[in-house]
Amino acid sequence: MAERSFAKEVEALKLGDGEIFRGEGILAVTKALLQSGVAYVGGYQGAPVSHLIDVLVDAEDIMGELGVHLETCTNEASAAAMLGASIHYPLRGAVTWKSIVGTNVAADALSNLASPGVMGGAMIIIGEDYGEGASIIQERSYAYALKCSMWLLDPRPDLPTIVRMVEKGFELSEASHAPVMLELRIRACHVTGAFTAKNNRASAQSGLTPAETPANFDYGRLSHPPSTFLHEKLKVEERLPAAQAFAREHKLNEFFEGDLKDIGIIVLGGLYNTVSRALARLGLADAFGNARVPIYCLNLAYPLIPDEVKSFCLGKKHVLIVEEGSPEFVEQAISTELRRADIQTRIHGKGALPKAGEYTGEVMLRGIANFIRDASPAGIDAPAIVAKADTLLGHKPAAAKSLADLPPRPPNFCTGCPERPVFAALKLTQREIGRTHISTDIGCHSFATFAPFSMGNSILGYGMSLAAAAAVTPNVKSRPISVMGDGGFWHNGLITGVASNLFNKNDGVLIVMANGYTSATGQQYMPSSATSRQGTAPGMEIESTLRSFGVKWLRKVRTYHVAEMVKTLKEAMKTPIEGLKVIIAEGECQLARQRRVRAEDAVKLKAGERVVRTKFGVDDEICTGDHSCIRLSGCPSLTVKPSPDPLRTDPVAAVIESCVGCGLCGEVAHAAVLCPSFYRAELIQNANAWDRFLHRLRQTVIGWLAPKQVAA
Numbered sequence: 001m002a003e004r005s006f007a008k009e010v011e012a013l014k015l016g017d018g019e020i021f022r023g024e025g026i027l028a029v030t031k032a033l034l035q036s037g038v039a040y041v042g043g044y045q046g047a048p049v050s051h052l053i054d055v056l057v058d059a060e061d062i063m064g065e066l067g068v069h070l071e072t073c074t075n076e077a078s079a080a081a082m083l084g085a086s087i088h089y090p091l092r093g094a095v096t097w098k099s100i101v102g103t104n105v106a107a108d109a110l111s112n113l114a115s116p117g118v119m120g121g122a123m124i125i126i127g128e129d130y131g132e133g134a135s136i137i138q139e140r141s142y143a144y145a146l147k148c149s150m151w152l153l154d155p156r157p158d159l160p161t162i163v164r165m166v167e168k169g170f171e172l173s174e175a176s177h178a179p180v181m182l183e184l185r186i187r188a189c190h191v192t193g194a195f196t197a198k199n200n201r202a203s204a205q206s207g208l209t210p211a212e213t214p215a216n217f218d219y220g221r222l223s224h225p226p227s228t229f230l231h232e233k234l235k236v237e238e239r240l241p242a243a244q245a246f247a248r249e250h251k252l253n254e255f256f257e258g259d260l261k262d263i264g265i266i267v268l269g270g271l272y273n274t275v276s277r278a279l280a281r282l283g284l285a286d287a288f289g290n291a292r293v294p295i296y297c298l299n300l301a302y303p304l305i306p307d308e309v310k311s312f313c314l315g316k317k318h319v320l321i322v323e324e325g326s327p328e329f330v331e332q333a334i335s336t337e338l339r340r341a342d343i344q345t346r347i348h349g350k351g352a353l354p355k356a357g358e359y360t361g362e363v364m365l366r367g368i369a370n371f372i373r374d375a376s377p378a379g380i381d382a383p384a385i386v387a388k389a390d391t392l393l394g395h396k397p398a399a400a401k402s403l404a405d406l407p408p409r410p411p412n413f414c415t416g417c418p419e420r421p422v423f424a425a426l427k428l429t430q431r432e433i434g435r436t437h438i439s440t441d442i443g444c445h446s447f448a449t450f451a452p453f454s455m456g457n458s459i460l461g462y463g464m465s466l467a468a469a470a471a472v473t474p475n476v477k478s479r480p481i482s483v484m485g486d487g488g489f490w491h492n493g494l495i496t497g498v499a500s501n502l503f504n505k506n507d508g509v510l511i512v513m514a515n516g517y518t519s520a521t522g523q524q525y526m527p528s529s530a531t532s533r534q535g536t537a538p539g540m541e542i543e544s545t546l547r548s549f550g551v552k553w554l555r556k557v558r559t560y561h562v563a564e565m566v567k568t569l570k571e572a573m574k575t576p577i578e579g580l581k582v583i584i585a586e587g588e589c590q591l592a593r594q595r596r597v598r599a600e601d602a603v604k605l606k607a608g609e610r611v612v613r614t615k616f617g618v619d620d621e622i623c624t625g626d627h628s629c630i631r632l633s634g635c636p637s638l639t640v641k642p643s644p645d646p647l648r649t650d651p652v653a654a655v656i657e658s659c660v661g662c663g664l665c666g667e668v669a670h671a672a673v674l675c676p677s678f679y680r681a682e683l684i685q686n687a688n689a690w691d692r693f694l695h696r697l698r699q700t701v702i703g704w705l706a707p708k709q710v711a712a
């Protein structure tokens, strides 16, 4: 299961020689993998490359025909370790994850892979989640490439270039015996375009044609001393020059000519389109990207090719380095190369452009205008270019002012989310027992850090909440509460959090949100899902796993039962029993449930079968208008409307059409002893005779009562 099905699009993966492939960047990467003859693929989902895993799952049949093994890994470390198959065998393999966080998780395996190096091409496709739309800490993956001696491809967001870099990336890996990272920013993942396809290739050794014998023992291929000392030398003395020679020979980087010969721009491939657009807006390029400023585009971000850098800079007075984020790795490396060669080109980079943050279109426009101002190249009117940028950006303050009154819209749980009631219960519990330290985690439940809950003291990583509370427990009087999703539990939390807690005989309360999927990344299956991509239940349970680890105090509560959740939370916080107390909060991800239920209902309706939908509502004659229900729920379907009573000016609560009938409103009103204004209604389609009889009966009784009410 996944947020979006690519079942239709994956048909394009069957295209052969000369046919035109049209589609999204992610799909193009998958096609390039098949054209490259991969033997195995795997990964762990996360934006902006979640779709890559989803595409791979949807393309399993096609991959099966080619003998490609697909592994949906439980975390990024297992995905990275999978590349170990390429150390000894001539197998091409690719894995994917979200970076920087996924690369952090995979770091150990990556170091141990990069040290012995590889025989078959090994590629890591990383979704570089850097910039304004990111959901994680702002760091770059570049540092990993640098420290491990892995090569980093950062292709220009253009389908033929992306596909070529995937194909050449495997060759580069094999030519230099080093793993290769291919970085895709969010725009590159979703860029659309076309390229001329090639036939898919089956690997010579694969699941269809396995090797007769395993690899020989070779101590030199183990990341163990003394081999590691040799590996370090090999990285610098052989693999690096081999990678640079390959990149030079195969022209991985691109040179774009321009008539303004005394200046130039060196840009990391992923940022090329933004540079091109900024130049066009400043009148320095046409709409097709033909620029007046010469550009050296680094599709291979690491390593640099010193000869190419020097030949580009030689004769230029000023060169701008466009490299997002900090520190300025590329700028420093280029400065060193030029200094060593005594080339006097002045380097601009951080200064003209900001030291941190995404280089959006607006930032790039200003940065390039600053560069033109400082470089003042011959052949153009630099002050006019700067004035143009000022005009283009001048409307911003006025636009910002006109938007000032718009209320902020923080992200929120989906309507009917099963995790919202847990935080409503937590809020009610805290009213009684006081504020508690809440160690939160990565996942949908982190929406509780926003209003109306505003809960959560720290986020240390995926599956890390319980571990992050370890030193809080002895230092704060009340027990900390750690919140973890079932995705986080299997990703890391079981060992890092639970095992560590039990091993150290710590106290504390852990809530595991068991919604059945890794929901935040698009409802992919995980070990305790009710089913799997193979169609059968994986057979791993959170409860029995925890009990087998030695958890004694364990309760399972349905999330929507707010009163029971409050009672259980209070018990967990107050019990004199020491040790870990786990509450498994059960409730299927509502987004996944709605997708499933809507499809089932559509089939039933078509067949003329009875379908019942539950809705909740507010009786606006009873609603007092104090909005406690909204403050305890935060459901987007629970809003306000003008009071029908002219004597009451406060708006009343109202449930809108998007309500999915989860029942939280009523539960909260009951658990918090709020006004009795919520009602539950059933919408019946294809009603049967009994439904019709009941309806008539109710209408009649209401009819009898109504006149009496009026009379009264």
Ligand code: SF4
Binding pocket: 412, 413, 414, 416, 417, 418, 419, 444, 515, 519, 520, 589, 590, 591, 592
């Ligand atoms: S995706 Fe599922 S778990 Fe996540 S907020 Fe939506 S309903 Fe809740």
Ligand code: SF4
Binding pocket: 415, 416, 615, 616, 633, 635, 636, 637, 638, 655, 656, 658, 659, 660, 661, 662, 663, 664, 665, 666
């Ligand atoms: S029942 Fe209430 S909380 Fe649940 S979806 Fe409807 S409005 Fe939202």
